[in-house]
Amino acid sequence: MKATACISLLILLAGCDRATKPDYVVCPPEPQNSVVYLKSLCDGKSSVAVKQDITIRGFITANDLYGEYDRAIVVEDGSGGITIAADHTSLADLFPVGYIVTVRCNGLTLCDYGGKIQLGTTPGDDGPGRIPRDELARYIRAEAPAGETRPVQYLAFDAISARHIDTRVCFEGVHFVEAANWCDTDPETHRTVTTERQIADAQGRTFIVRTAGTCTYAKEPVPQGTGSLYGIIDYFAGKYTLRVTNREAFFTTAATPPTTYP
Numbered sequence: 464m465k466a467t468a469c470i471s472l473l474i475l476l477a478g479c480d481r482a483t484k485p486d487y488v489v490c491p492p493e494p495q496n497s498v499v500y501l502k503s504l505c506d507g508k509s510s511v512a513v514k515q516d517i518t519i520r521g522f523i524t525a526n527d528l529y530g531e532y533d534r535a536i537v538v539e540d541g542s543g544g545i546t547i548a549a550d551h552t553s554l555a556d557l558f559p560v561g562y563i564v565t566v567r568c569n570g571l572t573l574c575d576y577g578g579k580i581q582l583g584t585t586p587g588d589d590g591p592g593r594i595p596r597d598e599l600a601r602y603i604r605a606e607a608p609a610g611e612t613r614p615v616q617y618l619a620f621d622a623i624s625a626r627h628i629d630t631r632v633c634f635e636g637v638h639f640v641e642a643a644n645w646c647d648t649d650p651e652t653h654r655t656v657t658t659e660r661q662i663a664d665a666q667g668r669t670f671i672v673r674t675a676g677t678c679t680y681a682k683e684p685v686p687q688g689t690g691s692l693y694g695i696i697d698y699f700a701g702k703y704t705l706r707v708t709n710r711e712a713f714f715t716t717a718a719t720p721p722t723t724y725p
Contacts, residue, residue, distance in 0.1 A: 477537065478560065484526075496518065497543070498521060498522050498538070498540050498542050498544060499543045499626075500517075500542070501513075501582070502573065502610065503541065504573060505573035505575055505663070508573075509574070509586075510574045510575065510585075510586045510591075512571075512572050512573075513571050513573060514569065515568075515620070517567075517568040517569060518566065519540060519568065519707055520566070521539050521540035521563045521564065522539050522540070522561065522611075522614060523537070523558045523559065523562050523563075523605070524539045524560065524613055524631040524708065525537035525706070526559070526561065527553070527554045527677075529604065529678060529680065530678045530681075531675055531677075531678050531706060531707065531708055531709075532546075532706075532708070532715065533675060534548065534551065534552065534593055536549060536558050538564055539613070539614055539628055539630055541629060543626060543628070543630060544596075544695070545580065545581065545582055546579070546582070546629055547603070548581060548582070548590065548591045548593040548594065549568065550593035550595050551594050551596045557603050558603070560613070560708070560709050561612070562605045562608065563605070563606050563608050563609060563611070564603055564605045565604045565606075566602060567602050568582065568602075571594070571602060572584055572585055572586065572591060574590055574591035576590035576699075577698070577699035577700045579628055579629070579699060594595070608666075614631055615631045615632065615654060616630065616632045616633070617635060618633070620634070620670045621668065623670075623696060625698075628697070628698045630696055631693065631695055632705070633693075636665050636691075637662045637664050637689065637690065637691070637692060638662065638687075638689045639661070639662055639672075639686070639687070640661040640662065640663050641660060641685075642684065643660065644658075644681070644682055644683060644684055644685070645674045645680055645681050645682075645683060645685055646674050646678065646682065648682070654676065655681035655682055657673065657675050658673075658681075659671050670705060671702070671703075671705065672704065673697060673704040673705065674706070674707065675706070675724070685715065687715075688714045689714065689715060690714030690715060691711075691713045691714075692705060692707055692712050693707070693708065693712075694711070695708055
């Protein structure tokens, strides 16, 4: 018994001695959680303030480069994705698509808007409040990827479910049902408005593509022929839609040279 006690004491003293030397001091890693865990905190609630030291890390899969997401970015890790509302008109400069971001969530608010959980500040009538421009650096840090590539799932329409909300997918072998512009124009204001178009696959199944009126190619015709569409799965009040991102629409017809968001 005494021998055991002595050995334990020696181990304890050795550990204490090592702890006093700077060479052995290792800073603990930042607490990091998955996107799906973060979103689970708002399950069944209209909104919840994040008061824990929760950090998520993932790829930027959508921003405002072509006006597709106005004052918002989408971050995706291996578990899922989430939209983050930010009050800045050139988010693509700060958070380019394909970059990796670390988001410190303590002090932010999760908001369930139409069944989709988003991250921002105190929510209003149209979803979460936007993180103020001068506070973005406090919560979000971006870095170039080190050989990693942003995720994408190649799916059929009928495979889409709740776990795909705010994740990047690709629909292959599809065509637009109607030859029209990406967005309609309001006859009174002459401004383009957020518009929904249908795409169909080889089996005749359809899916909705939702394009923001702020999109730089809103007045251009949708591509014709058959091709592939990349985008983020959106959701509101029981309906799934695809929001094309980074203007990734590859069809048999020639594409118009892209225009970035001013």
